[in-house]
Amino acid sequence: MPKVTQLVLNLQSKPGVLANVAGVLGRAGVNVEGVCGVEAAGRGKIRLLVSDVAKAEAALKAAKIRCGREDAITISLENRPGTLAQAAEKLARAKVNIKCAYSAMGTAPGPALVVLTVSNFQKGLAALGG
Numbered sequence: 001m002p003k004v005t006q007l008v009l010n011l012q013s014k015p016g017v018l019a020n021v022a023g024v025l026g027r028a029g030v031n032v033e034g035v036c037g038v039e040a041a042g043r044g045k046i047r048l049l050v051s052d053v054a055k056a057e058a059a060l061k062a063a064k065i066r067c068g069r070e071d072a073i074t075i076s077l078e079n080r081p082g083t084l085a086q087a088a089e090k091l092a093r094a095k096v097n098i099k100c101a102y103s104a105m106g107t108a109p110g111p112a113l114v115v116l117t118v119s120n121f122q123k124g125l126a127a128l129g130g
Contacts, residue, residue, distance in 0.1 A: 002073075002074055003071060003072070003073060003121075003125070004049060004071075004072050004073070004074050004115070005053050005069050005070070005071060005072070006034070006047050006048060006049050006050075006069070006070050006071075006072045006115065006117070007047070007048045007050060007053065007056060007057070007060075007067045007068070007069060007070075008045065008046070008047050008048075008067060008068045008069070008070050009021065009044075009045070009046045009047075009048070009060075009065065009066070009067045009068075010043060010044070010045050010066075011043070011044050011046065011065070012042065012043065012044065013039040013042050013043055013044040017044060017046075018035075018037060018046065020063075020065075021046065021048075021060070021065060024059050024060060024063045024065065025048075025050065025056055025059060025060070027059070028055055028056065028058070028059035029055070030050050030051055030052050030055050030056045030059060031050065031051035032048055032049070032050055032051075032105070033049040033050060033051060033104055033105050034047075034048065034049030034102065034103075034104030034105055034113070034115050035047070035048055035049075035102075035105075036100060036102035036115070047070070047072075047100060047102070047115075047117070049072075049074075049104055049115060053069070057069075070117060071117075071121050072100075072115050072116060072117045073115070073116045073117075073118065073121070073124055073125060073128065074104070074113055074114070074115050074116075075087055075113075075114050075116065075128060076111040076112070076113055076114075077111060077112045077113075077114055078111055078112075079110060079111060079112050083112075084114065087114070087116075087128060090127045090128055090129075091116075091118065091124055091127050091128070093127065094123050094124070094126070094127035095123075096118050096119055096120050096123050096124045096127055097118065097119035098116055098117070098118055098119075099117045099118060099119060100115075100116070100117040101114060101115070101116050101117075102114070102115050103115070
């Protein structure tokens with residue numbers, strides 16, 4: 001259960017925004033390994049797991065796209081009913097709030113890689129056995 005750094009971008013929600021971000025990263029040779037995008041009130045928040053954080057940040061900065069960093073936890077879950085519930089229950093018992101959860105890129109069948117952003121990173125790692 002490794003700690004990962006994900007990039008967080010707060011951008012206008014309109015057609016082509018994700019295509020532009022992904023294109024900038026692709027041209028820089030940075031692989032997108034996980035993506036989560038949500039929209040609220042005309043704004044979009046994109047969280048990205050990338051193959052090279054520093055290279056991605058440099059490419060985005062050169063393209064005048066602002067981004068931040070955020071610590072996250074990745075857990076590999078057996079691909080069967082109830083495994084996500086078990087992990088979430090461990091965090092709930094530790095009083096750690098899940099702020100964001102998404103599944104990263106992968107292929108089925110096999111374990112699912114889940115990315116979690118939590119309210120207390122160290123308590124979250126401890127609750128999940130990391």
